[in-house]
Amino acid sequence: MNLTVHIGTTKTGSSSIQRFLNCNSDQLRMKGILVPSSLGNIIHLNAVMASLPFGESMDLARVIKLTDARDHLAFRRNTIAAFQKELAASPDCREVVITAEYLHSRLPLRQHVQTFRDLFCRDFDKIRIVVYMRPxxxxxxxxxxxxxxxxxxxxxxxxxxxxxSPAFRPYFDLRDVITRWGDVFGAENLVVRPYKAVSGKLGTLGDFCEVLDLDLNPDSEEWRIGGQVNTSxxxxxxxxxxxxxxxxxxxxxxxxxxxxxxxxxxxxxxxxxxxxxxxxxxxxxxxxxxxxxxxxxxxxxxxxxxxxxxxxxxxxx
Structure with missing residues (x-):
């Protein structure tokens, strides 16, 4: 079983990818691709918050009602257990997909990425980190x-x-993003894609489906493909x-x-x-x-x- 982790970055079509994965989760499951609901609905926010120490990203913590360190510890344990249970129930899957642009924006330190790897990226045959680059x-x-x-x-x-300000440097610095994730997962396991070069009819969504080896025909009734989301x-x-x-x-x-x-x-x-x-x-x-x-x-x-x-x-x- 392989793992594909999609980490954004900012304003590179992440919402379209996530909505497609969510709307077509049953069809994807039939093709051997698991989009784990145990990590969150549409955006895998649970994986992000479990990877952070309590006190970081409190705006997101409030979304999932984490009020203190004890809540956070129980949440982390429950999330890991639910994820492992979901994987165990899907032995025929060839691919697991984790997606959250917050993995890029809210895990600014190498140790945060290491925690994410240790909690959610063990025992896979192959791991790839997909990141889209935009000016x-x-x-x-x-x-x-x-x-x-x-x-x-x-x-x-x-x-x-x-x-x-320097505090926002890790958010926008593309080399910093690549280096941070490459140091933890290996530079050879990063799939770095230029946003400008995938601006066809289906944009980043079409490119991401190619990464997953999916034939995404927009005229086919096989897939539910919505319009653009989170538009300018x-x-x-x-x-x-x-x-x-x-x-x-x-x-x-x-x-x-x-x-x-x-x-x-x-x-x-x-x-x-x-x-x-x-x-x-x-x-x-x-x-x-x-x-x-x-x-x-x-x-x-x-x-x-x-x-x-x-x-x-x-x-x-």
Whole structure:
């Protein structure tokens, strides 16, 4: 039995992959692929929280109602036991898939990744870690729509500047992600894919199915394939959410209603930062991105070239 671990990264189609795996879990099981429900519904959040010491990522801990260290210890034991039971009940499976972008974003230290390996990655014949790479400026511009959905109440420029502190370096530094996971699982077991090169009809989802050796025909009735999820919101929609978030008038239920409306009526490219800020943010990662492209995409530096604001592109002519 093999294991495929999909760790994101930020804004690279993870939600589409996870929804597909969840909606087609029975069909996948018939093809020998197990998506373990014991680790969480859609996103395998339980595996992430079991791999962290109590006190880390308390926002996620509250989602699964972990209030103290004793709760966390019992949760970890129960999660491991349920996972092992699910594996034992599936001896005919050829592949197990664990997926959570939080594995990238919430396990910033090597020891966190080691704990995840020790708890959930033992006794497999082969392990591969799948990670999609996207230019950091594109990530953070797209991520802004996501944080607005959650109630963020500051403009894009402030959001970008706040993420330029050293504390956020492991989140955006692609070399750091690769090195962290490669040190624990072996660099030879990393499957590093360029997000820009898999932007066909099914995007990252189609590419991930190729990794799993699945024939994903979008015209076939064999699979349930939904539309895009967690899409970017255009400038007008972002301004609406920003204004409502700043008033503090929306509770969680009403915000979800407004977000749903914006996703339906305001899809498209959102705000872009001024050229100087865009350059300052992206330049932090020039050296590490060069290492990534030379190591994994030689001859294709454009894979990690961001979508610059129009004024930057004009200035380069």
């Amino acid at each position: 950091q400026l594109d990530q953070i511009v797209s991520l802004y729509s996501t944080v607005l959905r959650s109630g963020y109440a500051r403009p894009l420029n402030h959001f970008i500047r706040s993420r330029m 919101i255009n400038v007008a929609g972002q301004e609406l959410l920003l204004l409502l978030n700043q008033t503090g008038a929306l509770d969680a239920a009403h915000r979800r209603q407004v977000v749903k409306w914006a996703e339906l009526h305001c899809t498209g490219h959102g705000a872009t930062p001024p050229p100087k800020l865009a350059r300052a943010f992206q330049s932090q990662f020039d050296e590490s991105n060069h290492w990534v492209t030379e190591t994994y995409f030689p001859g294709h530096p454009e894979y990690l070239e961001p979508r610059w604001p129009e004024r930057v592109r004009e200035g380069a002519r």
